Amino acid sequence: ERLQGMTNQDVKQLDRAHVFHSWSTQGTLNPLAIKSGEGCRLWDFDGREYLDFSSQLVNTNIGHQHPKVIAAIQAQAAELATVAPAHANATRSLAAEKVLAHAPKGFEKVFFTNAGADANENAIRMARAYTGRDKVLSAYRSYHGNTGSAIVATGDFRRVPNEYSRGHVHFFNPYFYRTEFWSADEAEECQRALHHLRRVIESEGPASIAAILLETIPGTAGVLVPPKDYLKGVRALADEFGIVLILDEVMAGFGRTGQWLALDDFDVIPDLVTFAKGVNSGYVPAGGVMISEALNRYFDDHFFYGGLTYSGHPLAMAAICATLDVMAEEQIVENAARIGQEVLTPGLQRLAQQHEVIGEVRGLGVFHAIELVEDRQSRQPLSDAAMGQIKQHMLDAGVLPFVANNRIHVVPPCIVSAEEAQQGLAVIDEALSALKR
Numbered sequence: 001e002r003l004q005g006m007t008n009q010d011v012k013q014l015d016r017a018h019v020f021h022s023w024s025t026q027g028t029l030n031p032l033a034i035k036s037g038e039g040c041r042l043w044d045f046d047g048r049e050y051l052d053f054s055s056q057l058v059n060t061n062i063g064h065q066h067p068k069v070i071a072a073i074q075a076q077a078a079e080l081a082t083v084a085p086a087h088a089n090a091t092r093s094l095a096a097e098k099v100l101a102h103a104p105k106g107f108e109k110v111f112f113t114n115a116g117a118d119a120n121e122n123a124i125r126m127a128r129a130y131t132g133r134d135k136v137l138s139a140y141r142s143y144h145g146n147t148g149s150a151i152v153a154t155g156d157f158r159r160v161p162n163e164y165s166r167g168h169v170h171f172f173n174p175y176f177y178r179t180e181f182w183s184a185d186e187a188e189e190c191q192r193a194l195h196h197l198r199r200v201i202e203s204e205g206p207a208s209i210a211a212i213l214l215e216t217i218p219g220t221a222g223v224l225v226p227p228k229d230y231l232k233g234v235r236a237l238a239d240e241f242g243i244v245l246i247l248d249e250v251m252a253g254f255g256r257t258g259q260w261l262a263l264d265d266f267d268v269i270p271d272l273v274t275f276a277k278g279v280n281s282g283y284v285p286a287g288g289v290m291i292s293e294a295l296n297r298y299f300d301d302h303f304f305y306g307g308l309t310y311s312g313h314p315l316a317m318a319a320i321c322a323t324l325d326v327m328a329e330e331q332i333v334e335n336a337a338r339i340g341q342e343v344l345t346p347g348l349q350r351l352a353q354q355h356e357v358i359g360e361v362r363g364l365g366v367f368h369a370i371e372l373v374e375d376r377q378s379r380q381p382l383s384d385a386a387m388g389q390i391k392q393h394m395l396d397a398g399v400l401p402f403v404a405n406n407r408i409h410v411v412p413p414c415i416v417s418a419e420e421a422q423q424g425l426a427v428i429d430e431a432l433s434a435l436k437r
């Protein structure tokens with residue numbers, strides 16, 4: 001009842017009084033109030049509409065409030081709203097089967113978690129148990145989640161204040177626009193990044209390294225699509241040194257790139273795949289680890305020291321089953337690929353020709369980034385003040401953007417129509433034209 005008639009101002013006041021927010025200084029926050037959504041649209045408490053060009057945290061791949069998924073969650077809630085992970089439950093088993101239908105060949109089982117961070121946490125634990133080794137190698141340009149090992153495996157600035165656990169080593173992943181290797185082209189970037197990784201492995205002592213953990217396409221770090229052969233090269237290094245390869249598909253997986261999994265574009269088969277977000281568009285929190293044959297065999301007769309009260313929670317599982325069905329029936333992955341090829345890639349290239357402030361555009365499917373720079377020569381990242389102007393301009397024009405450092409991540413839901421994608425690009429165009437520096 002108290003919710004009736006609440007305005008944006010009321011909701012924000014209540015939030016600021018009692019809600020402690022992620023990754024922020026609490027005293028300076030001014031959150032956007034959001035009341036409801038449908039498809040790619042959101043509404044605030046004053047009835048104002050937004051086109052969601054963020055997919056929230058790049059997770060609502062099927063858009064907001066898909067009626068079949070909402071109905072499946074409601075039906076499951078009516079039958080059994082929760083169950084212990086040790087019991088066999090049909091919805092959970094079906095969800096695992098449906099997830100594995102999109103895994104590389106040889107993947108047999110899924111360990112369900114609450115989200116992406118604990119998916120990585122448990123994948124790391126499996127790799128450590130399997131190899132009897134301790135160290136995890138991961139990239140500086142990465143985000144793997146907010147729990148113990150996942151945040152220390154993360155490369156970005158959020159790792160450093162949380163770095164209490166040992167056994168993590170970082171390396172530079174390829175990023176040709178800002179090459180660490182003085183590369184002349186993508187092929188050289190690939191070769192040199194692989195040489196660097198080999199030297200890190202050799203210098204750390206291969207017999208101490210349990211896993212290499214990599215986002216197939218680093219997302220939060222800037223949608224860094226790797227050179228074509230990089231992941232294949234990492235796989236070869238992992239094989240050579242007996243290291244478990246974990247690909248983190250939490251953001252890139254389940255449709256975002258125009259493939260069911262981002263790894264489908266890279267001719268690579270990892271040992272473990274972690275997922276969350278798009279698997280059920282976040283309607284109920286869920287994540288998991290897909291486990292390949294060799295690790296499955298190992299755990300057939302070795303105890304797995306890991307578990308969660310809500311592993312395979314029935315509401316999350318019902319949401320997974322319905323989401324994956326809907327994605328196939330409505331060809332949502334194909335839509336993401338088509339929108340990427342026909343609208344976003346050419347549209348962003350056009351913007352790059354028109355606006356000097358764009359240093360680079362990159363991406364695929366509905367997973368793109370625009371990198372903004374003070375000038376193209378120095379490639380110095382555009383200032384926070386200018387990025388703030390761009391974000392505000394887009395919000396004022398009714399488009400909710402995903403802004404990270406000096407980048408706009410162009411990440412609408414996978415169901416986005418060509419018209420909606422064009423609308424978002426037009427607002428980015430206006431925001432860049434209006435930029436005062």
Ligand code: PLP
Pocket residue numbers: 057115116117118120143144145146215219220248249250251252276277287
């Ligand atoms: N891995 C990647 C690649 C992510 O992008 C994220 C979240 O953004 C995570 C892991 C952590 O997922 P969660 O926030 O669901 O724990």
